[in-house]
Amino acid sequence: MTTSTALKEPDTQVSGQELREAMRVWTTGTTIVTAREPGGQRIGLVSNSFTSVSLNPPLVSWCVDKGSSAIDAWMAAEAFSVHILADGQEHWIRKFATRGADKxxxxxxxxxxxxxxxxxxxxxxMDCQVVQLHEAGDHYILLGQVHRIEAR
Incomplete structure (x- = not known):
């Protein structure tokens, strides 16, 4: 049984900076997401928004900032790979977190x-085919169906 109640309008608003500060204390995993734009150029970035969505079918998602220097390429990508990083791989984070650089x-x-x-x-x-794209505030959510998982 579900019930619905009207939400009261909040007295205050939380700023984006306040949310960022609060989220800094939540430990997440870190990934590098890679893809190719239609012209063949490689693109990649660091993402900590990666999550599993569904087991049947196997779906995952991650978010990309609308302000990304490669946003047009990400929106055109038909597939992406998610590389789940382990301890000791911080140099990969530094390399792929640099905005605008040839990563x-x-x-x-x-x-x-x-x-x-x-x-x-x-x-x-995980190698994934893009199945949906959702606009969410200042980000896009990319939903992908997992076609291959490789562990090294």
Whole structure:
């Protein structure tokens, strides 16, 4: 049985900065998400918004900032790979968190079966096909169906 009650209008608003400060104390996993734009250029970024959504079918999601320097490429990508980082891989975070830089400079990659760039690093990788895209405030949520999981 479900009931519905009208929500009262809050007396105050929380600022984005307040939310950011509060979320800094919540420990999350860190991933690097990679893809190819339609022209073949590799794109990648650090994401801590990665989460599983469904087991049947196997779905995951992550969020990209609308202000990303590669937002048009992310919106056009048909697939992505999520590289789940482990302790001791902080250098990958620094490399892929730099806004506007060539994140793949000096990085050897192969291609997944979906054509996404694969980082040759220890850990778990999921190759996913984009199935939905949702606008959510100043981000987009990309929902992907997992087609392959590889653990190294």
């Amino acid at each position: 793949f400079q000096g990085v050897e990659t192969t291609s997944s079966l979906l054509g996404t760039p694969v980082l040759e690093i220890p850990g778990t990788r």
